[in-house]
Amino acid sequence: MYHSTTSLVKLFLIKMKKYNLIYILLICIGCNSQNNNNSETNQQRSKYKINKSDIEWRKELNSLQYYVLRQAGTERAFTGKYDKNFSEGVYVCAACQSPLYESGYKYDSKSGWPSFDRGITENIEYDVDYKLGYARSELKCSSCGGHLGHLFNDGPKSTTGKRHCINSAALIFISKK
Numbered sequence: 001m002y003h004s005t006t007s008l009v010k011l012f013l014i015k016m017k018k019y020n021l022i023y024i025l026l027i028c029i030g031c032n033s034q035n036n037n038n039s040e041t042n043q044q045r046s047k048y049k050i051n052k053s054d055i056e057w058r059k060e061l062n063s064l065q066y067y068v069l070r071q072a073g074t075e076r077a078f079t080g081k082y083d084k085n086f087s088e089g090v091y092v093c094a095a096c097q098s099p100l101y102e103s104g105y106k107y108d109s110k111s112g113w114p115s116f117d118r119g120i121t122e123n124i125e126y127d128v129d130y131k132l133g134y135a136r137s138e139l140k141c142s143s144c145g146g147h148l149g150h151l152f153n154d155g156p157k158s159t160t161g162k163r164h165c166i167n168s169a170a171l172i173f174i175s176k177k
C-alpha cells in the first residue's frame with residue numbers, strides 16, 4: 001500500500017513537471033510571438049523614410065495615383081500621360097518626389113506603359129508579388145514604398161535587357177527645360 005502511494009506521488013510529480021514544462025513552453029512561445037509581432041510592426045514603421053497613414057495618402061493623391069501607388073493597381077495600357085513622352089528630364093515619385101528615372105533610360109516598348117531599361121538604383125526597391133498567381137518582380141519607391149510597376153526581362157538587348165514597366169500615374173515628370 002505504502003509503495004503504491006509513493007508511486008502515485010512520484011507519478012503526480014512527474015506529471016506536474018511535465019505540465020510545468022508545457023506551461024513554461026507556452027509562455028515562451030507567447031513571448032516570442034509577441035516579440036516577433038513587435039519587431040514586425042517596428043520594421044514596417046521604420047522601413048521607409050516617408051511614412052504616412054492611409055488617410056493622409058488618400059488626401060494627398062488623386063484617385064488613380066492612390067490606386068496605383070498605395071493599392072498596387074495598374075492603369076489601363078495606352079492611357080498614361082508619359083507613355084509617349086520623350087522629353088529630356090527626370091521622373092520623380094508622384095507620392096514623395098524621389099527621383100526614380102532619367103529620361104535617358106526611357107525607350108518605346110510599345111507596351112502602352114512608360115518603359116525604362118534601368119532606374120536610379122538606390123531609389124528603387126525590388127519586391128515580389130503574387131497578384132496574378134505567379135511571382136512577378138514588383139518595383140517600388142524605396143523612400144515611401146509606393147508601387148511603381150513591374151520588372152520584365154524583355155528590355156532592349158543593346159543595353160540592360162530589362163524593362164521597368166511603370167505606371168504614368170506613379171510618376172511626375174520634371175522637364176529639364
Ligand SMILES: [Zn+2]
Pocket residue numbers: 093094095096097098141142143144145146
Ligand atoms: Zn515615393
